[in-house]
Structure formats: structure tokens, C-alpha cells
Amino acid sequence: QVQLVESGGGLVQAGGSLRLSCAASRSIFRAYAMGWYRQAPGKQRELVASITGGGSTNYADSVKGRFTISRDNAKNIMYLQMNNLKPEDAAVYYCNYLTASLRGDWGQGTQVTVSS
Numbered sequence: 001q002v003q004l005v006e007s008g009g010g011l012v013q014a015g016g017s018l019r020l021s022c023a024a025s026r027s028i029f030r031a032y033a034m035g036w037y038r039q040a041p042g043k044q045r046e047l048v049a050s051i052t053g054g055g056s057t058n059y060a061d062s063v064k065g066r067f068t069i070s071r072d073n074a075k076n077i078m079y080l081q082m083n084n085l086k087p088e089d090a091a092v093y094y095c096n097y098l099t100a101s102l103r104g105d106w107g108q109g110t111q112v113t114v115s116s
Helices: none
Strands: 004-007 010-013 018-024 034-039 046-051 057-059 067-072 077-082 091-097 110-115
Touching: 004 091, 018 034, 018 091, 018 110, 034 067, 034 077, 046 067, 046 077, 057 067, 077 091
Parallel strands: 010 110
Antiparallel strands: 004 018, 018 077, 034 046, 034 091, 046 057, 067 077, 091 110
């Protein structure tokens, strides 16, 4: 089973930027659609951005125009560039397969805190 490790979260003021990273233990990004998800306290986990094996991207309406998903196939790392962060973006962010049947356990995620 591939291991996915998220990093890059932190505390940022509203309007600021962060870049999250998702490191995979082996090469999977060309073959599988992947997603960035987030879960805020008291809320369900939601998909915020996805990227297919071919590189097509999709975004939740709430982050469209502010977040960019990308990947470095050579390094087995997927990124989420988050700009113009808002307090409502605060959550724990996770990466995982887009297809539910492929997902193993969720990792620890990376905490994003946005101060107003």
C-alpha cells in the first residue's frame, strides 16, 4: 500500500498563501487520479481539488481561482498552492486517491489555520 504524507500547513493571516505537499512512497500520480481533501472541526471531509493521471484538474467552487493543484511526477509529490486564504479555509488537509475504493487509511494530514 502506498504511503502518502502531507506537509506544509501552518498559521497564516487571511489573504496569505501556503503550499501543501503530498509525498507518495512510490510513483502513482501518472496512473491514478488524486485529490486534496479537507476537514474542518464538526464538518465532513470534503474534496477541494483533484488531478487526473493525465493532468486534468478540478476544484470545488469555494476554492476555484485561489487554489492550484499540481504534481511533480519525478519526485512523487503532489502540491496544493493556496492563495488568498480565508478563515473558512482552516482545516486539516489530506491527500488521497480520488477513487474511494483505492483509498487506504487516511494519513495525519496537515493543519491549516487562517487568522482573520
